[in-house]
Amino acid sequence: VNIAVLVSGSGSNLQAVIDACENGHINGRIKIVISNREEAYGLQRAKDASINAVFEKDEKRVIDIIEGEDIDLVVLAGYLKILSPDFIKRFENKIINIHPSLIPSFCGKGYYGKIVHQKAIEYGVKLSGATVHFVNEEPDGGPIILQRAVPVYDEDNADSLQKRVLEIEHELIVDAVKLYCDGKLKIVGRRVHTNGK
Ligand code: GRF
Numbered sequence: 496v497n498i499a500v501l502v503s504g505s506g507s508n509l510q511a512v513i514d515a516c517e518n519g520h521i522n523g524r525i526k527i528v529i530s531n532r533e534e535a536y537g538l539q540r541a542k543d544a545s546i547n548a549v550f551e552k553d554e555k556r557v558i559d560i561i562e563g564e565d566i567d568l569v570v571l572a573g574y575l576k577i578l579s580p581d582f583i584k585r586f587e588n589k590i591i592n593i594h595p596s597l598i599p600s601f602c603g604k605g606y607y608g609k610i611v612h613q614k615a616i617e618y619g620v621k622l623s624g625a626t627v628h629f630v631n632e633e634p635d636g637g638p639i640i641l642q643r644a645v646p647v648y649d650e651d652n653a654d655s656l657q658k659r660v661l662e663i664e665h666e667l668i669v670d671a672v673k674l675y676c677d678g679k680l681k682i683v684g685r686r687v688h689t690n691g692k
Contacts, residue, residue, distance in 0.1 A: 496523035496567045496675070496676040497523070497524055497564065497565055497566050497567050497568070498512070498524065498525045498526065498566065498567070498568045498569075498570060498672070499525070499526060499528070499529065499561050499564060499566045499568070499569050499570070500512060500525055500527075500528045500529075500537075500570045500572050501528075501529050501530070501531075501557070501569065501570070501572065502530045502535050502537030502538070502573055503530060503532050503535055503537075503573055504535055504536070504537065504573045504575070504608075505535075505536045505537065505573070506528075506535065506536055506537025506538075506540045506573070507573075507661060507664075508572035508573055508593055508664055508665060508668045509525075509528060509537045509540055509541070509570075509573075511664075511665035511669050512525065512668060512669060513525060513540065513541075513544045513546070515669045515672070517544070520673060521669065521672050521676055522673075522676045522677065523567075523672065525541075525546050526546070526547065526565075527547045527548075527549060527560065527561070527564050528540075528541035528546055528547070528548050529548075529551055529557055529560060529561075530549075530550055531550075531551070531552045531574070531575070531576055532550075533550045535550075537572070537573070538550060554576070554578070554582060557582075558582055558585060561586070562585070566586075566589075567589065568589055568590075568672070568675055568676070569586050569589055569590040569591075570591055570668070570672060571590065571592040571593070571630065572593060572668060573593075574592075575608075577634055578590070580632050583631060588629055590630035591627055591628065591629055591630065591640060591671055591672070591675065592627070592628060592629075592630050592635070592637070593625060593626070593627050593664055593668045594611075594625065594626045594628070594635050595611050595625050595657065595660045595661070595664060596611050596615060596623055596624065596625070597624045597625075597626060597644060598626040598628060598639060598642070599635075599636075600615070600620070600623075601614045601615055601618075602626075602635035603633075603634050603636070606635070609657055612653040612660065615647065615656060616647070616651060616653055620647055621646065621647055622644045622645070622646060622647065623644070623645055623647050623656060623660060624643050624644035624660060624663065625642070625660055625663055625664045625667050626641070626642045626667075627639075627641045627642075627668060628640055629687065638682050638685055638686065638687045639686075639687060640671045640674065640675075640687045640689065641670055641674075641689070642667075643663045643667050645659045645660055645663055646659075674689050677691075678691060
């Protein structure tokens with residue numbers, strides 16, 4: 496399975512997928528990493544792993560690059576841009592995204608990065624976590640593939656919660672990409688079956 500990963504930041508989720516492909520856990524190959532931010536450390540991680548790393552802000556050119564690479568799966572790993580309906584149409588049910596909350600809580604327009612954890616703390620939730628989902632035209636609204644929860648403690652702040660959530664994001668993104676590459680994901684209505692049936 497040929498994978499493209501889109502990043503905007505440090506790329507720690509990308510790194511988890513790179514490692515899992517390198518050690519054979521994921522039966523897939525990252526063919527390209529694209530970022531809309533030139534200084535994204537995720538591009539450096541790609542270069543260090545001898546993966547084609549491209550800085551491209553124009554979405555039309557991003558689409559052309561992906562289509563040129565014969566990609567089977569697009570992974571959004573901290574990609575801070577909303578994809579156009581055209582992009583989503585072209586890669587229908589081949590785009591997955593990781594979001595640092597238990598969707599449908601604390602998601603959608605304006606909920607990204609530390610803001611998500613700040614809102615969870617302010618709300619006073621006892622559990623937060625991460626979600627991997629297929630991307631559709633509703634920001635963070637596509638069919639959910641996997642979720643994992645973490646406890647929120649009284650003394651937590653956005654930083655301590657983000658750190659705890661990020662650790663399970665790295666597990667979740669690898670598990671979701673592996674399920675996809677193993678052909679185990681089946682969308683039935685709004686639900687994603689992960690047993691292949
Ligand atoms: C992660 O928290 C991810 O859920 C959110 O942005 C952050 C990206 O982190 N979308 P990284 O660039 O993968 O380290």
